[in-house]
Amino acid sequence: MKTRLITVAALLSSTVSAGAVSLDRSGQSITPLFLDGNQVQLSFGFTDPSIDGQNQAALGGAPIANVAESFVTAGLAIKYQFNEKLSFAFIVDEPYGSDTFYVESPVFSTLGGTGATVDSTAYTALGRYKFNDAWSVHGGIRYQEISASVTLGGLAFNTPGTFTPGTATGVNGYSGNFGSDGAFGYVIGGAYEKPDIALRVALTYNSGTTHDLPTVESLPFGQISAPGATTEVETPESINLDFQTGIAPNTLLFGNVRYARYSDTDVQPAGFFGATGSSLTDLEDGFDFSIGIGRRFNEKWSGSISAGFSTEGDDDLISPLAPTNGSQFIAIGGKYDVNESFAIAGGVRYTFLGDAIAAPGDNPVADFESNDAVSVGLRFEYAF
Template sequence: MKFHIFVGLLYVLPLNYTSAAALERSGQSVHALFEKGNYAEVSVLQVNPNVSGKVQPVSSLGNPEFSTGDMVNKQHYFQAALKLQPHPQVSVALLFDQPFFTDVDYQFDTNQPLSEIADVEFDSNNMTALVGYQPNANWNLFTGLSYQSFSGDLKIGKQVDYTFFDYHVNFPKDHAWGWLTGVSYQIPEYAFNTAITYRSKIKHSTNASESIWGFPLEIAPQQATEIETPESVNLDFHTGLAGQNFLYGSLRWVNWQDFKIQPTQFAAILQSEGLGNQFNLIDYQKNQWSTRLGFAHQWSPKWITAVEGLWDSGAGNPASSLNPVDGYIGVGTGALYHFNPKTFIIAGLLYLHFTKPDTVQPQSLITQISSFSSLEQPEAWVYHLKLAHRF
């Protein structure tokens, strides 16, 4: 069995999907570091979601509950990696991905001058530099730094009793550093590899601008809003089986339970209403777990195909505009084709059926304001194309 032929197929499909759990989009894989020799890849993904919900009645306007329509926008994003082997015992890699993202919006116009709106966008870019040390053919000890950007914009409007709540906050892009470390063990002649990777949380500080009804909020002295993207642990494995077959899988944990966003002026509004620290603008109720298990077969030196199953626990929040889905189950298939011994292309297709969040009383204020009474059509198709080259 040829270890280097198989490794690329393990990543035919993305590990995570936007809004499946909190702001998660990418599995933050470091697989390129384990490729043989010098290696480069670029991946393009398209996500076609079909998610809609029903908003609870706006009683003061006398309107029945209404459907949001398709509220999660189609998304395109890409990943890239460059790995070099300057010495038999030393490897280096530069990885780019977009780990945290959401893009949800809907608007409902009534016969009254007020509307029901939600428009939530968060985005991040992550550049990771890795160095690995291989003391022998089996072990790889690695560590590195991540340079991450994070930005966001949130607008929510809803009739609360006899007042229309119209709040807008913008989080300008901030850059910050994090770190990661891990270890991998492999037996090349059996196409066996297992690796565990820890990524630290990354602390951002951004001067959020807040407004209500279009007027700037200046209730309290302005302070920077602290946002910490969560720490995570990835466990990956694959092994060769008889008959040119392969088994692979992964387990990922993300610490969303400690994540929160609480802008200065929003916190001041809560203080003025006597609510203290009872609510955050955004937070999550539990940590995320996700896993995948796949089976692959090598038909010839040029062709490999695979099928896999996926599961994501979600982050436990009630249904809202920021949390229209909460985890998923999924199935996927993909194929790898070698143009020549050094260059190959991968195409993958993934179907996700999202778990509907509970519609119980929410905990954070944004889920109270933008909560849903039910969710419909929670599914998505993910298309993936990767081009890779060894040199």
Template sequence: MMKHSPIVVALSAATLGLATGAAQGAGFQLLEQNASGLGNAYAGSAAVAENASTIYFNPAGMAYLSGLSVSGGVTAIKPSFKFKDDGNSTRPLAAPGALGGNGGDAGKWGVVPNAYLAWQIDNRWNVGVGLGAPFGLMTHYQGDWVGQYHSRKFEIQTINVNPSVSYKVNEQWALGVGVNYQRIDAEYTRTAVVAPGLSREATVKMDGDAWGWNAGVMFQPTPATRIGLSYRSKVKHDVDGHTDLAGIGSFDAQASVDLPDSAILSAYHQLNSRWELLGDVSWTGWSSIPELKINNTGIPGDTLHLDFRDTWRVALGANYKVNEAWKLKFGVAWDQSPVHEAADRPTSLPDNDRWWFSTGVQFQAGKNTTVDVGYTYLYLDKTRINNTGESLAQKGRVSGEYTSNGNIFGVQVSSRF
């Protein structure tokens, strides 16, 4: 296991401790890598380059920042996942007791922090580093619910440290590249049938770290128009830990997961002195996770079938400059879910396609300092689940419907020195 500096360990602990319960991009991707883009539903994210958080969305954007730029913020997320049984759910054949209830609201509050620093070395070169949590999820049901043999609690937390560099080729073109150190912590709890008529709580806890990379290009054909293209690589995690069976013992556990790659094509255009227009199309390679297989030593393993598909996201936004101090932000987005069949929809991630409706305000607090406040409401249609794709004998059947939505609040402070 590699050793890390006390600073990295401290920052990792802080971010992992906060980035809990959140899952607001489709799947368990967290788009909330700044709050300044929240009011636009992250439209134009790879082209705006208005502060140092461009390091995450497109490192080439650092070429448009002068001096020393810092940006930091926090986003609070409240998802809601409420299940209603349709009468067709069943327990495993050998499970004791009654069927159970609906599990309450499985969505919990989460807080996602971010921090960035970018430094202009000369007229062509910029360097920087970013800290954020690109993936996160927690669903937590009341204990004795109908789907407890599938999941009672499922939690993923990540921390991503992203050193980056940009090069300004000329007045029209800029390039950027970064490396990513990523740490992941995961916990999965469900009720398991260990013998006919005997159930025990099983909890898996695992962690690990891995490396990835990102790159981007920025094209500015006119002073009023900017186009950005960026890519983030897959990150392959080999994680290990232990599975605890209540009253029985602890067993070594291991799993591997390829967190998906993604690409963003964005545009920004200053229409006039008041209006700015933004848009983007993004792709995420969720098919890298067909299943999550947990291998245990001494007891049978566990498999969570997912059959994820690759997804698309489309976002449009606009900014209106009221005066020198105030700017209003608006945005809307359609975000496709990697889960596309009711039979493959896990109780740990009852996901569906969603619409983002966003607004925000930016205040010029000083000559070189801005404060952004943003809000997004997430709308999801009723979501069907019918776990016939899982092992009915071992986990039973969960059949019914989820009512889901989300609320996101964010604050970002950005300064230039």
């Protein structure tokens, strides 16, 4: 019972979206697999980013309004314990996402009309087998669907030579719509536990998935993609290291390290590549780090506080589709046990977004500094 009481505090950090590396949203957490007994969790999150900037002085220094749109996430987890050794979890989450748009006029601004939307849903079925109280292995399959759309607008995309080799008219007004496609991947890992001190260290590998997205590309003069065209997109493989340990009665230290290999996510639709010789994406591998303390105050209330950061890229030159570079966050969470079967958890997270320079084709055009995001989350838990 003592282990269960302090372990719940570690779950509070996942109420608010944990991922910050590149397109990460959920962080692909498998924490529900380690819950005691049988449980259903339903979670919701809302994030309101503020990412504004200004054109560089050489380009007039005009302000750029907030380019990040708020978004909602939802998740479902079902965990079932077959016996003392074997358990199962089914997890639905949104692993990747993006919502950016520059509202300025594409005729009179550097980046007006530029934007990107990425949507995804993943369904993960996991099993866990305990050899003894200390060692266990886990693994399963993941089915993932993903879709996206990209627009490029503004004078930054209208200058010959912005991309290599460049064209006479540039790609101002480019539109790429990438329809939904589903693909399978896998998850595998292991864990070491010492129940008397609530110690657990779990290492999990998530395979990448390869998608062939139905593609329609156009420029102002007309469609530039072939009928029935597809674009191959590989979502990144990743490794999660989760740990927790009791440090005092009813008090838990917990944390997470995540590595995602985004350099494999290279989007080269045929029409865009033919016109520019370049990819739509310029993503780098990255790490997420977090650490926190959870505390069980009494039979009803638990709370936690955590902090963390995401690593920066090699330089501050970033695609205008995601004009931030690294981040730091602080989060607080709380949980109320209504009765033995039902509980409600919630959390708030404040994220400091790293400064970046929007540079299409590595040509600096706009500075983004001192930006942030606020996230709130709510989770309902039912034990059966």
